[in-house]
Structures are given as C-alpha cells and as structure tokens.
Amino acid sequence: MxxxxxxxxxxxxxxxxxxxxxxxxxxxxxxxxxxxxxxxxxxxxxxxxxxxxxxxxxxxxxxxxxxxxxxxxxxxxxxxxxxxxxxxxxxNRENFEQRHREYSDELFQIALFKDHKKVSELLSIVPNPNDLEWRPLRDRLLSEDEEARTSKAYNATVRRALESRWGFTGLLGELSRSGDNFxxxxxxxxxxxxxxxxxxxxxxxxxxxxxxxxxxxxxxxxxxxxxxxxxxxxxxxxxxxxxxxxxxxxxxxxxxxxxxxxxxxxxxxxxxxxxxxxxxxxxxxxxx
Structure with a gap:
C-alpha cells in the first residue's frame, strides 16, 4: 500500500x-x-x-x-x-535464585525435551534418518537416559504449571497482583x-x-x-x-x-x- x-x-x-x-x-x-x-x-x-x-x-x-x-x-x-x-x-532478591533456576534450568530442560519429541517425529517419517544431512537434527536428540530423567522430573502437570507461570499472561497477572508500585x-x-x-x-x-x-x-x-x-x-x-x-x-x-x-x-x-x-x-x- x-x-x-x-x-x-x-x-x-x-x-x-x-x-x-x-x-x-x-x-x-x-x-x-x-x-x-x-x-x-x-x-x-x-x-x-x-x-x-x-x-x-x-x-x-x-x-x-x-x-x-x-x-x-x-x-x-x-x-x-x-x-x-x-x-x-x-x-526482589528473595525470589531471584528460585526464579532464575526455573527460567534458565527447568524451562530450558523442558524446551529440550519438547524439541526432542518434535525432532523424533520428523526423523520417523523421513526415509533416510541416519544420513549425514540429518546430523544437525539428530544432535538435538536426548539420550534415552536424559529423556527418561526429564520426563520423570517434569511430567505434564509440572510442565504446564511452569510454562503457565512464565507465559505472558501468568507474568502479567503475578506482577499486577504483587502490590509492587513499579x-x-x-x-x-x-x-x-x-x-x-x-x-x-x-x-x-x-x-x-x-x-x-x-x-x-x-x-x-x-x-x-x-x-x-x-x-x-x-x-x-x-x-x-x-x-x-x-x-x-x-x-x-x-x-x-x-x-x-x-x-x-x-x-x-x-x-x-x-x-x-x-x-x-x-x-x-x-x-x-
């Protein structure tokens, strides 16, 4: 236009x-x-x-x-x-360590787990998943132990709770209700x-x-x-x-x-x- x-x-x-x-x-x-x-x-x-x-x-x-x-x-x-x-x-200082752990570690592990699932689905439908051209994606896969450990530590309920708390709506609600003048x-x-x-x-x-x-x-x-x-x-x-x-x-x-x-x-x-x-x-x- x-x-x-x-x-x-x-x-x-x-x-x-x-x-x-x-x-x-x-x-x-x-x-x-x-x-x-x-x-x-x-x-x-x-x-x-x-x-x-x-x-x-x-x-x-x-x-x-x-x-x-x-x-x-x-x-x-x-x-x-x-x-x-x-x-x-x-x-605030009191919650920084916990919130930092959730953001940089727990949500990161959940993201890797979800990426693993999506890459696995893609590799399952291509005819040549072991070829070199798919190496960058295969490198995103978790080992069986890592997948099991992450799945156990962050089941669907835990994942939803964390992602909801750190999503825009959750953050906005938490900050709005905090009574913090900022x-x-x-x-x-x-x-x-x-x-x-x-x-x-x-x-x-x-x-x-x-x-x-x-x-x-x-x-x-x-x-x-x-x-x-x-x-x-x-x-x-x-x-x-x-x-x-x-x-x-x-x-x-x-x-x-x-x-x-x-x-x-x-x-x-x-x-x-x-x-x-x-x-x-x-x-x-x-x-x-």
Missing amino acids: TYPDEIYIKMRSWAEQGLILLREILPSMAPVAQYEGWSKEGRETLAFVLSANARSSESALLLIAFAQLWDAEMLVRSVMEGTFKFCYLLQ FCGVGGYAHNFSIASHILHADYTGVSLALDRERRPPAKRDAMLLAHAVRLISDVLECLRLRLMVGYRFVESDTKPVAAAANKIDRLLVSFGDVYKNWMAAEYGEQG
Missing part, C-alpha cells in the same frame, strides 16, 4: 529518533549488567535477556521506519514478554499483546486487521497509521524504562541515570504531537 509522502517522512523520522534514543540509553544498563553480586550463571542469563530485548527493540524501530507496522507489532510483543521476564526475575497499570499491556498474538498466529482477526485499515477513508487511515507508529515506539521505550527501573532497584544503584533516561523518553514522545487526539478526532469526530 502506498501512503502520502508526509506519512512516510514522519514515521521514518520518529522511528529514527526512537532508535537513536534507544541506543543512547542502553548503556545506562551497565550498573545492572556489571553488578558484582551476580553468579556467573546469573550474569550470563541476564546478558541473554537484555541482549534479546535490545535486538528486538532495534528491529521493531527499523520496521516502523519503513511503515511495516504490523510486523513491528510482533517484535514489540517479544520485547514486552522479554521485559516482563526480566522484571519477574529481578522483582507494576501498577501493567495490565494495560495485555490488549496490545493480544493484538500482536492475533497477527503472529494468523487467525482471522490477525489477517483482517491490515486490510480493514486500508479500507478506511484516507484521512482516518493516515491518522491511525501515525497513532499506531507512535504507540509502538512508546511501547519499546517504556519497556526499556521499566527494565532500567527494576534493574537499578535490584542492584541498589544510584537512580539518577534512570530519571535522566525517563526524562528523555518523555520529551521525545511529547515531541511527536497529539497523534492519538488527532486520530480520535478523525475517527469519531470532535465530540468523540
């Missing part, structure tokens, strides 16, 4: 500004990453999570710059989930995550959203495009702000860099103007 040049120019400019700010703020996570209290395993796990969030955040902003908002929506979904997993891990209002992320899930899974809602927008009158469509782009940029930056807040609290570091980052994020989002108000006026009229 082709849009007016001014729409492309605005979205690219806003996304580029968001990307520049993201890259400017990311080094502020250093006190968390370099905290001396981490074990080797804990430091590595947090490095994995933070790197994944940063990588997907940058990719989402690059897609927004090229007006690929629906694809960006799926990456922002990943950023949200990665952010809440990071926050759940670092919510997570007041995080339930608002559920709707955006749900929309992204429709798109990711290509259900009827997901595949119809984009075409529904394109069928709108140009004024309504363009106003919605800009509001959507800013909301995605905002989600990426707000997730970064939340990770910084939770990380700095956990390691008990001076929060001045967090306040400075929050101020820069607020200023950038305000600079985009009243895109939501403009869309509401275009969609519903001045009376709403």
Whole structure:
C-alpha cells in the first residue's frame, strides 16, 4: 500500500529518533549488567535477556521506519514478554535464585525435551534418518537416559504449571497482583499483546486487521497509521524504562541515570504531537 509522502517522512523520522534514543540509553544498563553480586550463571542469563530485548527493540524501530507496522507489532510483543521476564526475575532478591533456576534450568530442560519429541517425529517419517544431512537434527536428540530423567522430573502437570507461570499472561497477572508500585497499570499491556498474538498466529482477526485499515477513508487511515507508529515506539521505550527501573532497584544503584533516561523518553514522545487526539478526532469526530 502506498501512503502520502508526509506519512512516510514522519514515521521514518520518529522511528529514527526512537532508535537513536534507544541506543543512547542502553548503556545506562551497565550498573545492572556489571553488578558484582551476580553468579556467573546469573550474569550470563541476564546478558541473554537484555541482549534479546535490545535486538528486538532495534528491529521493531527499523520496521516502523519503513511503515511495516504490523510486523513491528510482533517484535514489540517479544520485547514486552522479554521485559516482563526480566522484571519477574529481578522483582526482589528473595525470589531471584528460585526464579532464575526455573527460567534458565527447568524451562530450558523442558524446551529440550519438547524439541526432542518434535525432532523424533520428523526423523520417523523421513526415509533416510541416519544420513549425514540429518546430523544437525539428530544432535538435538536426548539420550534415552536424559529423556527418561526429564520426563520423570517434569511430567505434564509440572510442565504446564511452569510454562503457565512464565507465559505472558501468568507474568502479567503475578506482577499486577504483587502490590509492587513499579507494576501498577501493567495490565494495560495485555490488549496490545493480544493484538500482536492475533497477527503472529494468523487467525482471522490477525489477517483482517491490515486490510480493514486500508479500507478506511484516507484521512482516518493516515491518522491511525501515525497513532499506531507512535504507540509502538512508546511501547519499546517504556519497556526499556521499566527494565532500567527494576534493574537499578535490584542492584541498589544510584537512580539518577534512570530519571535522566525517563526524562528523555518523555520529551521525545511529547515531541511527536497529539497523534492519538488527532486520530480520535478523525475517527469519531470532535465530540468523540
């Protein structure tokens, strides 16, 4: 779909500004990453999570710059989930070791077990499973002892409980109910995550959203495009702000860099103007 040049120019400019700010703020996570209290395993796990969030955040902003908002929506979904997993891990010191063990060990073992089952199914239907071309997949198989041990340690009930607790809905519910002031209002992320899930899974809602927008009158469509782009940029930056807040609290570091980052994020989002108000006026009229 082709849009007016001014729409492309605005979205690219806003996304580029968001990307520049993201890259400017990311080094502020250093006190968390370099905290001396981490074990080797804990430091590595947090490095994995933070790197994944940063990588997907940058990719989402690059897609927004090229007006690929629906694809960006799926990456922002990943950023949200990665952010809440990071926050759940670092919510408090008392639960860190247990939660880290669940995330980096128990859920990892369950994932290997499930991958084993899927690879086994594939190899069972190919005519030449022992040929060299299937070596990369065969290397993913567990030994009989490993499969039996994992199956016994993590039966279906245990697997479902762990995966439910660490899924987005479980994490959001746990953090929302915790009474922790940092997570007041995080339930608002559920709707955006749900929309992204429709798109990711290509259900009827997901595949119809984009075409529904394109069928709108140009004024309504363009106003919605800009509001959507800013909301995605905002989600990426707000997730970064939340990770910084939770990380700095956990390691008990001076929060001045967090306040400075929050101020820069607020200023950038305000600079985009009243895109939501403009869309509401275009969609519903001045009376709403």
